[in-house]
Amino acid sequence: MKQMIVHCTQHMTRMALLEDGKLVEYAAERDQQQGLVGSYYKGRVINVLPGMQAAFVDIGQKKNAFLYVDDVLHPHLDRQPTVKPSIEELLQPGQDIIVQVRKEPSGGKGARVTTHYTLPGRWMVYMPFAEYVGVSKKIGRESERNRLKGIGERLRRNEEGLIMRTVSEDEPPEAVEGDLTFLRAQWETITKRAAASTAPALLHSDLSIVQRFIRDAFNPHQDELMIDSHKAVIEAEFFLNDMAPDGYRPVVFYNRQESIFTAYRVQEQLNRSFGRKIILEGGATLIWDEAEALTVIDVNTAQYTGGGSLEETVTRTNLLAAEQIGRLIRLRDTGGIIIIDFIDMEQEEHRKMVTDRLESVITRDRTKTHILGWTRLGLLEMTRKKARHDSAGFTPVTCHCCGGTGKVGSWLGE
CATH class of the missing domain: 3.40.630 (Aminopeptidase)
Incomplete structure (x- = not known):
């Protein structure tokens, strides 16, 4: 059985995922500092560098985003040219372009962005221009893989692409179609905002940390969700009601004096791990x-x-x-x-x-x-693969004396 433990403080939300009592995932997000991965921007090409086969795009962040040539070509490999073109043939300085963040900025590097757009839903990942249907490799039954692929092929239009997620296994076509309708509307909103915006501009942000984990790793009918904030409980129930309108296991409001992370041994396991x-x-x-x-x-x-x-x-x-x-x-x-x-x-x-x-x-x-x-x-x-920052609130601080090596230099004779 899985348990999602959510600890909310004044400036941060921390989330722990337990499987049979063992801590398997942990993440945290500071208020007003939601991660960039998954977000869409209308950006402006600043530099095109043929020697690197890449471009730098202004998306309104401190550092310009990095766009590699492979992320500009068609998302379907069969639709890409045999000989890879120069980045100069695809992009020009000053050009406006819709990009999606695929990797957070880190160190002195800006975010990594792509034009291979994806919008994850509960049952599928929607790709507006991919032109294929894929099925999660974690679905082993060939008959079920064929069923889901057939549903996807019937539902997709023209250039659209779909990837059927693991949780879509044995789901009825009506549920899958409802997910697709929602994601199509989301993409249309993004394109309308892009048409009405001046670059650089944020067009769409990914979900909050709690909503993201509910969508990606939570079974609303079987798993437990415990939150120590009444406001966050209401938000989670609102999201669950949209995701599972046929009913879900009630969200537990934890209001005891002892910290929720202490009560469920989360902090103890974090310290050990x-x-x-x-x-x-x-x-x-x-x-x-x-x-x-x-x-x-x-x-x-x-x-x-x-x-x-x-x-x-x-x-x-x-x-x-x-x-x-x-x-x-x-x-x-x-x-x-x-x-x-x-x-x-x-x-x-x-x-x-x-x-x-x-x-x-x-x-x-x-x-x-x-x-x-x-x-x-x-x-x-x-x-x-890693796209997001290290878990906020549990990042080691480099020692100013040893620089993180654990050793302090000493010259012989001194």
Whole structure:
């Protein structure tokens, strides 16, 4: 069973998702600072750089947004030219263009934007110009995949594209069609605002953090939603009523004196899960080091001694670590290249057991993740897409003395 725990303070909303009591997702959003990902802007092309095959677009933020040539070409690969054109053939400085933010600005970089527009609904993702119907890979039954693809093909018009989401499995055509009608109206509103606006201008913002998680990860008939703000409860019920007009499990208003995050052991699990050193059941440890685009995770047996032989002990440790790493990658929203240094195993079948265990956990992650395999040095490589900022309210602050290295320089003789 899943539980959504929402903690509201004066300036921030924090959200935790529990599966059978274990914390699997966490996010926070400051008031008046809603994330940009998913938002639409009418922007103006400032620079076109053929050497980078990209353009910079003014969308009204501190830094100009970055638009790569692949994000200007047709969203359907079969409709793209055999030879990729120069960005200069597609865009000119001063040109107005509708863009959607696909990655938050970070560091000194502006937001990453695209013209491959998507509008996520409850049952589908609407793409106004994609010209194809896709079905979530997590729907395994071929008969159901064919049914959903057929529904999508009957419903879509002209250039429209649809992706049927995992939750659309076994849903009646009427529910899917209602979702499409709503998303079409949303796209029409965006285009009308663009026609009436002067660039740069915000055309459409994505949902709030609570609404987004309800839409993407919540079953209104089975899962529990607990919120410690009466105002937020009313807003959530209003959203649920639109999303599930046939009824939903009541939202619980938590009004006890003890913090909701303490009562449901959320804060305790956050404190254990976001450190550099993470102690696993039995005493094994993970050492978690993150750079801007690379995360390295080191697995150690430490005090773990279970198993009848060294190989058995190592394999058990690695299996336990794989399960926790899969959960923590999702919880910490780790992105980019991920290298896992499992303890060396002699038998190939044991390495496969570890890979299978990790894959079984990450299938529950809604963010696109790929396990690439083992390197010659025995390291496991994987990648995970990341679009949003680190979880607000739980971001480490770099030490001004050591610069985040954990070491302070000292010259010999001083």
